[in-house]
Amino acid sequence: MDPELRLAHRRHRAGAGAAAAAVALLLLVWTSTSPALGAWTRGVVTNQTNGARTGTLAFTVTGSSGGACAQAAGVTSTLAAPQACPGSLVGSGSVSNAGTTAAAGISATVRGESCGTVQLADRIAPSAPMVPRRSVQFRQTGPYGAGSAITLGTSPSGPAYAASVQSQTSTSVNGGRYGYGIWFRAASGQGGTLFSFDASPTDTATSGQDDRTLSLGTDGRLTFTALRGLNLLQPAPATTTASYADGSWHFAYVTMVVSGLTLTTTVFVDGQQAAQQQALNAVVVQYVTTTGYWHVGWGAVSTPAYFTGSLSNFVVFAGGNAPAVPASNPANQTAMNTFATGATDHWVLDDTGTTTWTGTQPVIGTTSPCALTLLTWTFASPAATAFTSLPASTVAAGTAYAVAAVPGPGAPQTSTLSVARASGADAYVAGLRLLVPLTYRVVAGAAGSGWTQTFRFASADSAVVVP
Numbered sequence: 110m111d112p113e114l115r116l117a118h119r120r121h122r123a124g125a126g127a128a129a130a131a132v133a134l135l136l137l138v139w140t141s142t143s144p145a146l147g148a149w150t151r152g153v154v155t156n157q158t159n160g161a162r163t164g165t166l167a168f169t170v171t172g173s174s175g176g177a178c179a180q181a182a183g184v185t186s187t188l189a190a191p192q193a194c195p196g197s198l199v200g201s202g203s204v205s206n207a208g209t210t211a212a213a214g215i216s217a218t219v220r221g222e223s224c225g226t227v228q229l230a231d232r233i234a235p236s237a238p239m240v241p242r243r244s245v246q247f248r249q250t251g252p253y254g255a256g257s258a259i260t261l262g263t264s265p266s267g268p269a270y271a272a273s274v275q276s277q278t279s280t281s282v283n284g285g286r287y288g289y290g291i292w293f294r295a296a297s298g299q300g301g302t303l304f305s306f307d308a309s310p311t312d313t314a315t316s317g318q319d320d321r322t323l324s325l326g327t328d329g330r331l332t333f334t335a336l337r338g339l340n341l342l343q344p345a346p347a348t349t350t351a352s353y354a355d356g357s358w359h360f361a362y363v364t365m366v367v368s369g370l371t372l373t374t375t376v377f378v379d380g381q382q383a384a385q386q387q388a389l390n391a392v393v394v395q396y397v398t399t400t401g402y403w404h405v406g407w408g409a410v411s412t413p414a415y416f417t418g419s420l421s422n423f424v425v426f427a428g429g430n431a432p433a434v435p436a437s438n439p440a441n442q443t444a445m446n447t448f449a450t451g452a453t454d455h456w457v458l459d460d461t462g463t464t465t466w467t468g469t470q471p472v473i474g475t476t477s478p479c480a481l482t483l484l485t486w487t488f489a490s491p492a493a494t495a496f497t498s499l500p501a502s503t504v505a506a507g508t509a510y511a512v513a514a515v516p517g518p519g520a521p522q523t524s525t526l527s528v529a530r531a532s533g534a535d536a537y538v539a540g541l542r543l544l545v546p547l548t549y550r551v552v553a554g555a556a557g558s559g560w561t562q563t564f565r566f567a568s569a570d571s572a573v574v575v576p
Contacts, residue, residue: 164210166553170564173200180562182208191548191563197571198547202524206516210553217512217551219495224479224505225465227542227572229271232455237275238466242540245269247462247569251421252292252358253442257459258421261406266574268415270406272310274470279306280398281367288431290362292421295354300325301416302408308401310471314409320399324411329354333363333376347374347386360438377434425454462569465544472537481534482575489523501545528573542572
């Protein structure tokens with residue numbers, strides 16, 4: 110081979126070797142750094158998952174009545190909807206931390222949503238609801254199944270009853286038929302006033318005067334009186350001979366018929382005549398007009414004055430056009446509504462206990478009872494105060510009040526919500542049930558982080574009863 114050609118061949122092989130060596134060097138550098146970069150990337154992912162929030166958030170709030178309201182432990186989940194809790198926060202309850210997040214990493218706030226007087230709606234006259242007081246139980250089993258009645262009882266705050274917010278007049282004119290009907294259930298030994306028409310808008314007796322009152326005596330017998338204490342020539346009471354305190358539902362319907370000089374009062378029970386009284390003083394009755402408020406569960410002249418038991422569908426025909434007694438009891442709510450056609454008032458009494466009346470009320474007028482009721486919410490062990498002696502109307506404005514201290518893991522904290530009447534508040538507000546939905550919220554980490562648990566107390570049992 111030519112010497113020059115041989116030299117060129119050697120140079121080509123040497124260049125090819127150098128190029129191969131360079132490629133090998135690059136591959137070595139790439140393969141040696143790739144594992145380190147991959148490990149660093151995985152480390153970042155691991156830190157984001159396990160390093161930011163390692164504790165769990167799990168709280169339980171227990172009111173003075175009802176069961177404990179707990180939320181399951183969560184780490185990063187956002188609970189969009191507050192948890193509905195049973196019972197009431199009024200009185201003494203507790204807050205417990207069942208998670209592992211330290212108290213220093215948790216903040217808490219309480220908040221009110223609204224405030225209104227609980228009502229019993231008038232199906233025919235919406236502007237004349239009744240306002241229940243004290244220990245009323247709503248949506249009880251009634252003559253038409255679950256949820257069609259209220260139950261009245263006693264409590265430390267006093268016996269329960271309800272009265273209309275609208276003053277009305279009651280009269281009897283010649284040729285008129287006036288009717289009053291109500292479903293009731295009472296066990297042996299129970300009884301009291303089923304309904305009454307009284308000048309007082311509360312349970313304050315007005316000189317023993319009461320008009321159109323139906324009561325169930327302790328012997329189980331029904332008695333209807335009219336113009337009691339209002340006229341020396343008042344009609345004699347009509348009293349049944351049979352007892353109806355047997356734990357069953359009964360429909361009582363009373364008619365007052367004025368014809369010439371005769372006033373005939375008849376008490377029907379379950380479609381059958383149970384008592385009747387005729388009086389020859391109708392000429393006097395015709396010219397007596399009383400003004401007052403309809404009540405259920407209380408009367409000024411009956412013994413007992415307060416009713417213990419259950420009630421449903423109180424209907425009033427005050428216009429003189431009352432129907433005759435039905436041959437049989439209305440079989441369902443639709444039939445009952447049909448029977449009430451032409452009535453002036455019909456309180457069905459199937460209310461949830463969570464609807465409110467914000468209109469005018471007797472005595473206090475347009476002043477809201479919420480402005481006359483003071484709330485104080487404090488905590489102990491560790492100690493904190495959310496607010497002190499604030500009107501319920503202020504609490505209900507939606508402001509979040511900070512709770513400066515929360516319990517640590519495994520520790521309980523006492524919660525106390527107290528109620529008082531504002532100075533100078535009229536006694537009319539005593540016993541009113543105010544619905545003030547309240548929430549207790551805990552947040553782990555910075556505010557707005559979304560790592561929260563919220564407990565909401567807004568059921569009928571959560572109502573604030575004015576002392």
